[in-house]
Amino acid sequence: MTVPPGIADIRNAAARLSGLIVETPLIESPELNKRYGGRILFKPETLQRTGSFKFRGAYNKLSSLSAAERGRGVVAFSSGNHAQGVAASAAMFGVKAVIAMPADAPAMKIGNVRKMGAEVVPFDRFRDDRMTVVRPWLDKGMALVPPFDDPAIIAGQGTIGLELMAQARALGVSLDAVVIPCGGGGLSSGISVAVKDASPDTAVWAAEPEHFDDTRRSLAKGERVANEPGHTSICDAILTAEPGAITFEINRKNLAGAVAVSDKATAQAMRDAMAHLKLVVEPGGCVGLAALSSGEIDLAGKCVAVVLSGG
Structure with missing residues (x-):
């Protein structure tokens, strides 16, 4: 079996990418902090080269x-x-x-x-x-060049986690949770390795479109399961058939859980991103923000980071 990437692989990826990528900032909105009763820090990979984390x-x-x-x-x-x-x-x-x-x-x-x-x-x-x-x-x-189920791909996406944790430290905050959009699991698995290395107590959550919540259902069953056919979603960027073998092996160890969000909730999150963060975020990139309204993630008095994965 292919060996999943570790923190050393992510640090090596960061060295290769140095000077080529945008170190996307952490931003926040007083209005969204008030709404959710905690401090919500957003990492907008919409500002990344080519418009997403990929x-x-x-x-x-x-x-x-x-x-x-x-x-x-x-x-x-x-x-x-x-x-x-x-x-x-x-x-x-x-x-x-x-x-x-x-x-x-x-x-x-x-x-x-x-x-x-x-x-x-x-x-x-x-x-x-x-x-x-x-x-x-x-x-x-x-x-x-696989989209997600590859050690080098996962390590590259994990560099977001390195940045995220360093930026949180610079702000003097400890993250209670990190919420990440999830399709095949390359982004969530890579970030989770970096987050857990820096802060083992930080909860890492995946967010998925309703009916395309293969990671959520796979976590519940303890093995990879595929999505049922016949459904559609506005979240075209993250509609995968099932989790990757490597990504799921990492996610099953590192994730606190996964939240499925409706297209309606995602559309509202896109409006919120535009109104309060002044960012154009595509549907799939906004499911992490949508997940905050689910009630499944403890936000009250917490400091939570949300990755906006693309626009």
């Missing part, structure tokens, strides 16, 4: 490949954010990138990927198997 993992993964492997090009599948991260990273390394994207992915994201020089291969997210779609390029020797 650049961190993608660049770290490409950095981990040998020059020969990179030279043959890279291939990925993504609904948009990972695609943009891979395309940007491939352009920086000067290598070819082929990215399979759902035909219904946001047109702006598809356009951005093409502008960065990557080839886009459309597919049907509900009917087509992603690995089957990219198989012809893998057979040509191109390296796969």
Whole structure:
């Protein structure tokens, strides 16, 4: 079995990314603090290179490949954010990138990927198997850059946790909890490793769209379970079939739990982010904020960090 990344891997990823990524700040809103009865600190990865956290993992993964492997090009599948991260990273390394994207992915994201020089291969997210779609390029020797279930990807996303904990210390606060959007689990697993290393008592929560709460149900059952077909959500960026094998192994040890949020709650969270934080956050990036209204996370008198993963 693949060895999950540890804190040393995340620190190495931070060194590779130094000078290339935006160290996104911690911000807060007096109005939201008042509403939730605690201190809520937001980490807006919407301000990150390519508009989401995904650049961190993608660049770290490409950095981990040998020059020969990179030279043959890279291939990925993504609904948009990972695609943009891979395309940007491939352009920086000067290598070819082929990215399979759902035909219904946001047109702006598809356009951005093409502008960065990557080839886009459309597919049907509900009917087509992603690995089957990219198989012809893998057979040509191109390296796969997975969206979440990969040690280098997880370590790259974990650099958010390093920043988050250092920024909290600089503010003189101890975090009672961290709430993280979750699709396949790469972001939550990576951040959880860094958070737990710095503060074992800090609770780490995942937030997922209703009907796509595979991590929540997997945690309850003690093993990976897939989402039931036939549902849709506005949270297109984090609609995955089931948790990753590596990500779930980390999350089952580190997470306090996972919260499923409705599209209605997510839409309200997007309005709150715009009104009180002056940030445009996409639905999938806002489920952590939406989870604060669930009543499942203790907020009263607490200091809680929420990752806004993309916009």
